[in-house]
Amino acid sequence: MLLDTKMINKSANNILIGAEIFIEPGQTPAEIDNWFRILKEQGMYLTRIRMFENYMRNEEGEWDFTLFDYAFKAGEKYGINIYGNLFPSTSFDDVGGFKFPRNNKHLELIAEYIEKTVTHFKQYSSLYGWVPINEPGSGEIPIDEFSIKKFEEWKIEYNLSEEQKFEGFNHFKFEEERFLVSYNIWFLNWLVEQIHVWDPDSNIHVNNHQLFLLAAEYDFKAWRSFLTSLGGSAHASWHFGYFERNKYALAMSANSEMLRSGAGEIPWLMTELQGGNNTYSGFNAMCPTNKEIVQWLWITIATESKGSVFWCLNPRNSGLEAGEWGLVDYQDNASDRLTEVGNIAKFVNENQELFAEAKVLESGISILYTRESLWIEKKQQTGGKFYEGRNIGGVMKSAIAYFEAFSEMGLQINFKELSEFNFEQEDFKGKTIVLAHQISIPSTYYFGLESFVRKGGKLIVDGLTAYYDENAICTFRNFPLKNLFGGSVKEFKVIDDLFDFDFIEPNFKVPAHLWRGSISAETGQPIASHSNEITAIKNVYGAGEVFWAPSLIGLGSRIKGNYHKLYKLLYQEAAESINSLLFRFAEPYEGLLMKTMKSKYSYLTIIINKSQNQKYIELLIPENMSSQIIYPEARELSSNTILIDDEETLVILWQLNVA
Amino acid sequence: MLLDTKMINKSANNILIGAEIFIEPGQTPAEIDNWFRILKEQGMYLTRIRMFENYMRNEEGEWDFTLFDYAFKAGEKYGINIYGNLFPSTSFDDVGGFKFPRNNKHLELIAEYIEKTVTHFKQYSSLYGWVPINEPGSGEIPIDEFSIKKFEEWKIEYNLSEEQKFEGFNHFKFEEERFLVSYNIWFLNWLVEQIHVWDPDSNIHVNNHQLFLLAAEYDFKAWRSFLTSLGGSAHASWHFGYFERNKYALAMSANSEMLRSGAGEIPWLMTELQGGNNTYSGFNAMCPTNKEIVQWLWITIATESKGSVFWCLNPRNSGLEAGEWGLVDYQDNASDRLTEVGNIAKFVNENQELFAEAKVLESGISILYTRESLWIEKKQQTGGKFYEGRNIGGVMKSAIAYFEAFSEMGLQINFKELSEFNFEQEDFKGKTIVLAHQISIPSTYYFGLESFVRKGGKLIVDGLTAYYDENAICTFRNFPLKNLFGGSVKEFKVIDDLFDFDFIEPNFKVPAHLWRGSISAETGQPIASHSNEITAIKNVYGAGEVFWAPSLIGLGSRIKGNYHKLYKLLYQEAAESINSLLFRFAEPYEGLLMKTMKSKYSYLTIIINKSQNQKYIELLIPENMSSQIIYPEARELSSNTILIDDEETLVILWQLNVA
Amino acid sequence: MLLDTKMINKSANNILIGAEIFIEPGQTPAEIDNWFRILKEQGMYLTRIRMFENYMRNEEGEWDFTLFDYAFKAGEKYGINIYGNLFPSTSFDDVGGFKFPRNNKHLELIAEYIEKTVTHFKQYSSLYGWVPINEPGSGEIPIDEFSIKKFEEWKIEYNLSEEQKFEGFNHFKFEEERFLVSYNIWFLNWLVEQIHVWDPDSNIHVNNHQLFLLAAEYDFKAWRSFLTSLGGSAHASWHFGYFERNKYALAMSANSEMLRSGAGEIPWLMTELQGGNNTYSGFNAMCPTNKEIVQWLWITIATESKGSVFWCLNPRNSGLEAGEWGLVDYQDNASDRLTEVGNIAKFVNENQELFAEAKVLESGISILYTRESLWIEKKQQTGGKFYEGRNIGGVMKSAIAYFEAFSEMGLQINFKELSEFNFEQEDFKGKTIVLAHQISIPSTYYFGLESFVRKGGKLIVDGLTAYYDENAICTFRNFPLKNLFGGSVKEFKVIDDLFDFDFIEPNFKVPAHLWRGSISAETGQPIASHSNEITAIKNVYGAGEVFWAPSLIGLGSRIKGNYHKLYKLLYQEAAESINSLLFRFAEPYEGLLMKTMKSKYSYLTIIINKSQNQKYIELLIPENMSSQIIYPEARELSSNTILIDDEETLVILWQLNVA
DSSP states (O other): OOOOHHHHHHOTTSOEEEEOOOOOBTBOHHHHHHHHHHHHHTTOOEEEEEEEGGGTBOTTSOBOOHHHHHHHHHHHHHTOEEEEEEEOSOOTTOSSOOSSOSSHHHHHHHHHHHHHHHHHHTTOTTEEEEEOSBSOOOSSOOOSHHHHHHHHHHHHHHHHHSOOOSOSOOOOOOHHHHHHHHHHHHHHHHHHHHHHHHSTTOOBEEEEEOHHHHGGGOOHHHHTTTOSEEEEEEOHHHHOTTSOGGGHHHHHHHHHHHHHHHHTTSOEEEEEEEOSOOSSOSSSOOOOOHHHHHHHHHHHHHTTOSEEEEEOSSOOSSSTTTTOSOSBOTTSOBOHHHHHHHHHHHHHHHTHHHHHTOEEOOOSEEEEEOHHHHHHHHHTOOOSSOOTTTSTTHHHHHHHHHHHHHHHTTOOOEEEEGGGSOTTOSOOTTOEEEEESOOBOOGGGHHHHHHHHHTTOEEEEETTTTSBOTTSOBOGGGOTTHHHHTEEEEEEEEEEEEEEEEETTTTEEEEEEEEEEEEEESSSEEEEEETTEEEEEEEEETTEEEEEEOEEHHHHHHHHTOOHHHHHHHHHHTHHHHHTOSSEESSOOTTEEEEEEEOSSEEEEEEEEOSSSOEEEEEEOOSSEEEEEEESSOEEOOSSEEEEOTTOEEEEEEEEOOO | OOOOHHHHHHOTTSOEEEEOOOOOBTBOHHHHHHHHHHHHHTTOOEEEEEEEGGGTBOTTSOBOOHHHHHHHHHHHHHTOEEEEEEEOSOOTTOSSOOSSOSSHHHHHHHHHHHHHHHHHHTTOTTEEEEEOSBSOOOSSOOOSHHHHHHHHHHHHHHHHHSOOOSOSOOOOOOHHHHHHHHHHHHHHHHHHHHHHHHSTTOOBEEEEEOHHHHGGGOOHHHHTTTOSEEEEEEOHHHHOTTSOGGGHHHHHHHHHHHHHHHHTTSOEEEEEEEOSOOSSOSSSOOOOOHHHHHHHHHHHHHTTOSEEEEEOSSOOSSSTTTTOSOSBOTTSOBOHHHHHHHHHHHHHHHTHHHHHTOEEOOOSEEEEEOHHHHHHHHHTOOOSSOOTTTSTTHHHHHHHHHHHHHHHTTOOOEEEEGGGSOTTOSOOTTOEEEEESOOBOOGGGHHHHHHHHHTTOEEEEETTTTSBOTTSOBOGGGOTTHHHHTEEEEEEEEEEEEEEEEETTTTEEEEEEEEEEEEEESSSEEEEEETTEEEEEEEEETTEEEEEEOEEHHHHHHHHTOOHHHHHHHHHHTHHHHHTOSSEESSOOTTEEEEEEEOSSEEEEEEEEOSSSOEEEEEEOOSSEEEEEEESSOEEOOSSEEEEOTTOEEEEEEEEOOO | OOOOHHHHHHOTTSOEEEEOOOOOBTBOHHHHHHHHHHHHHTTOOEEEEEEEGGGTBOTTSOBOOHHHHHHHHHHHHHTOEEEEEEEOSOOTTOSSOOSSOSSHHHHHHHHHHHHHHHHHHTTOTTEEEEEOSBSOOOSSOOOSHHHHHHHHHHHHHHHHHSOOOSOSOOOOOOHHHHHHHHHHHHHHHHHHHHHHHHSTTOOBEEEEEOHHHHGGGOOHHHHTTTOSEEEEEEOHHHHOTTSOGGGHHHHHHHHHHHHHHHHTTSOEEEEEEEOSOOSSOSSSOOOOOHHHHHHHHHHHHHTTOSEEEEEOSSOOSSSTTTTOSOSBOTTSOBOHHHHHHHHHHHHHHHTHHHHHTOEEOOOSEEEEEOHHHHHHHHHTOOOSSOOTTTSTTHHHHHHHHHHHHHHHTTOOOEEEEGGGSOTTOSOOTTOEEEEESOOBOOGGGHHHHHHHHHTTOEEEEETTTTSBOTTSOBOGGGOTTHHHHTEEEEEEEEOOSSEEEEETTTTEEEEEEEEEEEEEESSSEEEEEETTEEEEEEEEETTEEEEEEOEEHHHHHHHHTOOHHHHHHHHHHTHHHHHTOSSEESSOOTTEEEEEEEOSSEEEEEEEEOSSSOEEEEEEOOSSEEEEEEESSOEEOOSSEEEEOTTOEEEEEEEEOOO
C-alpha cells in the first residue's frame, strides 16, 4: 500500500528518493507531465529542476515562465516535491553554471533573476525548496573583475588580522586557498539571503561536487548556518577518478561519510547520482548497472542520507550531455536502473519508520583529512616522475586506503575534515583517529590531538603526517607533537614505489610506498626498524596511545592492491574500537563492505559484495537477535553466515529478542 | 619512344607525373637547369614551384624575378609544365604559408603580389597553371583582425537567414565551423579572381591537406566552380596518423577516393606525395621505400587521378625541412624512389590511351562521412579516459574501418562526404551506402536517405549514427529515421573497449567497441540481441533494406586488428552490390587491396600486397577475358590465380576477347 | 692531525669540501653557530650562503643584517670560508632566483642591494668570495621590458655586423639563442663589476646548472675573464634526466668534465651537489645513499675540482624544499651521508699535497658537442612520434653514449664544447676527437677539424654530424668537409628505432638508431655497407684519419643498453690514443668507471663499481709502480687485479719506484 505522499513530504525524517527532471524548450507539456507521472509511479516523490534563466525570458528580455509552470503544476498534480535549482543566465555550453559573479552588474542581474524566479514559483505547493547554485566550487579564483576585487579586499582584512612581523619563519600564506573557502561561504550566503527576501524560511539545499578533489575549498561547518540540508553530487564517471570501477561502492561510501560529517546536525541528501550512460561527457565513461545503482542508493541511506536524486530522469536533448545520463530510455520507458530505484523507493516509503530514527552505528573510528594538507600538496608540485604519494592525490588516497581496509572488515568508518571532529569531549576511550599521510596538521589542532589521546583515544599515524604546519613550515626540527607521538622524525628517504615495511613484534611486513621515515624516539617504544633505524613507535600518552609509522603503509597497501597485512595491523592497533562493535565481519572479506544503522530497538545492516564471486560471509553480531533479510526480498536468516551473490546488496534487519 | 611532350601537356585526359622543384636563393642557374633536365629524363613533365614573394623582392622592395625566371626558362627548355604556387611574403619559419589575410592592408599586399607575379610569369609557355594557395585549411579561425571582422559579418548575415525563434530546442550553432567552411571558399575564390584579372582563363588548382582531420573544413562541391582541377597533399608522415605504416597504401586509397568524390566532374591530381626522408619534420618520421612510392602512385592513378606531384624533387637547403623529402640524393643522383617514379611516368606516357578514358569500375558501394559528425565529435570532447570511439577520430576511423575491410575483399569503394552523394537518381538497386558511426546526419538528408532505400538501395548503419542532427540535438526521443531504420534506439551503454556483438542467424560474433545500443524495434526484424535486448535489426523499406547495428562493430574490428567477422557480415549485407561486380578477390586477403578501372573495351586492375608474405591470390573475373600483367613488366597471365610478392604492385590489363 | 684552516683557505690549490648553510629568519643564533661548528667538526671549511635581500630589510625598508651577521661571525669563529651568494629581492616561491633584471628600476635596486650587502660583509675574514647570481641560465629570453629592450638593441648591432645581402641561402638566424648567450655574459659581467666597485679583487664564482640541457646558453670561455673560479650545480634529482640512477656516477663524471673544460685555466668547484632527500622537489625524487655521495665527491676531485659544496647542510624550514636536501637530520645529527663527506674532507685536508699539483691524466680523447647542434635540434622539433635521436636530447645523449662506453673501458675522457678545444696545436698524433651526432658544425671550425686530422689526429664521426652549418643550412649538397671525411652523404633514411649496422672487415654488427646514412665515397675507403650502399668509410687525411659512420651507432648502443660492440669499435678506431695510456682497464667492465690523475711522481686512480655485483678488475698500469689503496682505508695492493664491491669507490695511489 502506497503511503500518502503528503506524509512523505512533510516529515524531515522521511527519506525521499527521486530524480532530476531536465526541462528545456522543445519539450511538450505532455512530456513534462509524463515524467512527473513516472516519478509518482515509481514512488519517487522528489525532483530537482534547473531553473534556466535563459529559458524564462524571451528575446525581448520579457519573463515567460510557461515552460517551468508546466513542471510545477505537474508536481502538484502528482504530489512530487521540487527543488528549484537557480541557474542564472550563462552560455549554452556552460554545462555546470558559473560559480561566482563577474562584476557588480552581474550580481545585480542575478539578484533580479532570483527575485523574479522565487516570487513566481513560491506559489506552488510542489516547491520543496531552493538550491541556490549548482555545484559550488571552482578549484581556483576566477580571473574576473568581481573576484579579483573581492580577493584584494579580503587580503587587506586578512593581513590586518594576521601578525605579519619580521620574525619567525617566512612562509607561504595560502591566501588564494583561504580566500576561496571564504568566498564560497560569502556567495552562498548572499544567494540564500536573496532567496529569503522573497521566500522567507524556505528550504535551502546545496550540492557540492568532486569532493575528493575539491574538499579543501568547502567549509561545511560554516555552511550549516544558512542551509536546511547539505547535499552532494557523486557521479562515478566524473568524480571517482581515484578509484577503479569495482571500488565505486567504496567511493560512494567515503563520499557519503564526508557529507554526513560535513552536515553535522542538519540533514543531508545525495543530490546527484549518475542515472545513466555517458556518451561524450564524463571522464571515465560508463553506464551504471542496476546493481551499482542499488549499491549506491543503499550506501547513502545507510549513511543517514535523507534522500537521493538521480541525474537525471530524462536525458536532455541538446548541448553537452545530450541524450546522456537518463534513467528512462529514449521512449520514456523505465530502464532496469529506474525499476530498481523505484523498488527501493517504494520499499523505503513503506518502511519510513524503520529509517526515521536510524543513526549510523558509530564505530568510534574516524579517518581525518585536513584542508591544509590538500593545499600544500598542490602547492608543492614540481612535476617529474609520477609517484602516487607525492603527486596530487597522495593525501586523499592515503586516507581512502584506511577507509577501504576498514570497510572490508565490515566496519562503518567516519571520514572527516579535521575541523569537523569534536575534540571537546570528556572521554575518548574506545575511540580511534587515523591520520594517514596528512602532511599538514594546523598548529591550532595540536592541543586537540593531545587532548584526544590524553583522554583515552588511540591515534594511528602514517606517512608524512604533520610534516608541515598550516603555513607549510616543516615541523620536525622542533617537533611540536614530540610529546604526543613519543619522538620526532630524523629523516625521510625516498626508497621505491613499493618496499617492505618491517614490524618487529609480531614480525610481519606491510607494503609501503615511496618514503621511509626514521624516528628519533624519546618516550615512544620501537615497533619497527630498518638497518638500525627505528621506523615506527608506540607511545603511551595519558590514558591513550599513539601508533606512529612515518611511512606510507596505507597507500602502499592500496597501490599493491592487497590489504591483508594492513587488516592485521588495524585489528591490533584499533582493537579497542573494533572489539566493542556490535556488528562486523568475523574476518575481512576482500571486496565486501558492510554498514550498520541503529534505531531504538533494531539494527539495519547493508552488505555489498564487489568481490566478483559469490561469497559466504560470517558476521559477528550481538546475541539474542532475531534477523531477517528485508531487501531485495524478505526472508528469515537462520545463521550468522550469509550467502551473498557477486554485486548483490543485502539489507538485514536485526531486532532484539525481548525475553 | 618518348611521346611529344606537347601532346602530354595539352590533353586534359593525359596523366602527368612530376615532382616539385624547390627554388630558393643560393641555388645556381646550372642546378636549376639540371633539375628540369632530370625531370625530363625521367619522363616527368609536371612540376610545381613555390613562388616565394620573399625571394622575388630585394631589400629595397624592388621586384626581381631572376631566380624564378631560371626555372621557367628551364621549363620551356625541357618541356616541363609548371604549376606556380603563389606564396606571398611570410616569416621564414612558416613552413606551410598563412591561410587567411591578417588585415585589409595585408589583403592589398597579396593582391599586389599576385599582380606582379602573374603578369610576369604568364609570358612563359612552361606555365601550366596557378595554385592560388598552398594547403588551405587551418583547423580554426585565426585570431587576427581580418578574420574576426569577417566572422562578425558572417554571423550577422547567418543569423538573419536562420530562424532564431524562441521555440524548439536550444542548441549549439557551430558558427565557427560553418564560417570556416565559407571563409575558405571566399578566400580561395578571391585569390582566383585576382589571378584571372591578370591571366584570364588560366588553370587553377588547389591542394587540400590533412584530409582525414580537416575534411569538415572543405566544401569541395563549392570549390569546383572556380577550380580547373582539385588536388590534395597526402604525406604519409604528416597526414596518415590514423594508420599504421603497413596501412599507408589503404590510407592513400581512402584519401584518393575522398578527392575523387570531392572533384566530381572536374579532374583531380595528387599534388603532394612524400618523396623522401624525414629528418626532423613529419609526425611519424619515415623514408618511403621505392615500393611504397609505386603503391601510392598506382593507387592515385587507379582512382582517376590525372597526375601526381612528389614533394619534392630536390630537398630545400635551409630552414625547416632542410635536406629532407627529396627524390634526388644530395648529389642530384636519382634515388631508387625516383627511378621507380620515372619508370611509371614513362610507362604512363607511352600508354596514355589506356588511361585516357578509364574510369573507376564502380562498385556501387559508398562509405559516407558527414561534416557535422566531425564538428560535433570535436565539440563534445571532455577529456578523461581514452577510447578511440569517443575521442577525436572515432567518426573517421569508423568509416575507414569499412573501407579497409571492403578493400581487402578486392573492391573499389567510394568514400564521400554525405553532400557529395547523388540522392537524385531514379534507381538505387545494387547500390550500398555505409554510415559507420556518423554521429550526426543533418535533417536535410533524411529524405535523401529514405529515397535511396525506397528506390532499392541497401543502407548499412553502425555505431551512434544519427545520434545527433546537424545542431547536435539528440534525435532518439522522436527518431526521424524510425520508419527508415525500422525502430529507434532505446539506450546506449558503455560496455568495454572491446566486447562481442552477437548475431542470431547465422550465429556469429563480431568484435564491437565501447557502446552497445539497444533497439526499440517497430517494423525492423531482430538480427542480434543481448540479454533480451534487440541490438540489431533489418528493415525492408520500399524496394530496399536497412541493416542497423547501433554498436561500433566496424571500429571494434579495426581495433582488434581482425576483419574476419566483418567480411562475413559485409558479404551478406552488401551482397547485391558485391555479387554484381565484375572484378574482385575470390575471398578476402588480409593486407591486400585491389582497384579496378574500366575503359571502353578493357579493364585495368592494380593489386597491392601489404601482407608481409608472398601470396597466391584468386580473382573472380568475367569470362572470356584475355589478360596480361603490364607492370612491373609485361607477361601473360595464364590463370585467375596470381602470385604476388610482399610489397609488390601488379597492374593487369584485361581485354574482352572478341569472338 | 687537522691542518691549520688558514692554510686551507689561502692556497688556491687546496681542495675545499663543504655544504651550503641555509639561513632564514626563524633560526636562532645558537642553531646557526652549531651548523658552523658541525662543518668544522667534519673538516668542511667551505660554505655558501644565500644572501636574501628579503631577509636583510625590515618592513620599513631599513637594512638589518643581523641574521647574516650571526653566520659570518660563526664563520670566523670556526674558520669556515663563506661564499656570499647574492640574492636580490624576489617572490617567496621563486626557488632559484630571477636570472635577468625586469626593468631599469629593477637594475638600480639590484645595484643598491649589492652595494649594501657587499660593503657590509666585506668586513668579515670569513668572507671567501661572491657568487653574483644563483644558477644563471633561463632557457629562454624573459618577456619583460628590460630583456626585450636589450634584445632589440642586440639585434640592431648584430645585424649590422652580419652580412645580410640578398644572396646565398636564406636561413634561420638564431637570434634568440645567440642573444641569450651574450645576455648572460653581459649580466654576469655587470654583476661582477658592481661587486668589484665595493670589494675590488674579491673572488668571484658562478655555478651554472642543468648543464646537459642548458649548455648551449653558456659561453664559459667568455666567462673566464671575470670569474675567479667556475662552478656547477649537479643535482641528480633535477639535472640527470638523461640518465638512469645507476648511471648517475657517469653523469657526474660527464658534468664534471664539461665544467673542467669550461673552466680552462681557472679553477672550478662543484658548487651544488645533492645532499639529502627529496620530498616534493626534484624531478626524479631520491635520497642519495652515502655511497653515491662518495662516488660523486671523488669523481669531482678526480676531475680537478678544487672543491665541492653540498646543497645543503641544514634543510630550510619553509617554502618549497622545506625539510628537504639536508646533510644533517632534523635534530642536526650527522646523517650517514655527512659522516662520509666528513671522512673524505678530512682525508683530503690531510693529503692536500697529493692533490695540489695533480692534473687529469690526459687520455687525448675528446668528445665534442656543439652549441649550434643544440640550438638547431630544439628549433627543428615538430612533435609526433618519439625517437630519442630526433627529439630534444638526441645530440647530447649521442655524445654521452661515447662517454659512457669509454668510461667503462677505464679511460678519462674530455667532454668539451667545440670552441673549448684547442685546434692551434702543432701535433695531434695520438689525439682522438669524437663527433657523435653533432648535427651542426659551424663553418668556422671546418679548418680546425681539417688541421686536427692533417696533423695526425683521429676523428670519429657518427650520426647526422655536420648535417647543418651554424645557420641550419644543410651542407650535403656541396659538402664542405668532403675532403676531410673522404666523401659526402647521399641520403639519410629513417629505418627503425633500432637496427643492425654492419661493418665489413672485421665483420660485426653495432646497434644503430633511427637513421641510416649512405655515402658517396671519394677518397674514403668503405668499411660498412648495406644493400650495395656504402654506410661507413675511413679516410686518410694528412697524417691523420677520419672514421665516418653517418648512422647513430653511439645512441643505438645506448638505447640497446649494451656497449659491447661499441667497445670493440673504439678499441680499434681510437687505438692510438688508448694504447698510449698508462692507466686503464684490461678490458671493458660494464658499470665500472675509472679516472686517473697525475702528479709529479705519482698517480691517483679512482675506480667506482656500479655493476650491482662485486667485481675483480684487472688494470693495465705502467711497470715499476708501487701501489696502495688510500681510500676508503689504507692497504697495499699486491697485484693489478682488484676486488671491488658493488657501489664501492676505491682510490689508489701509484708511485714510481725509483730504482
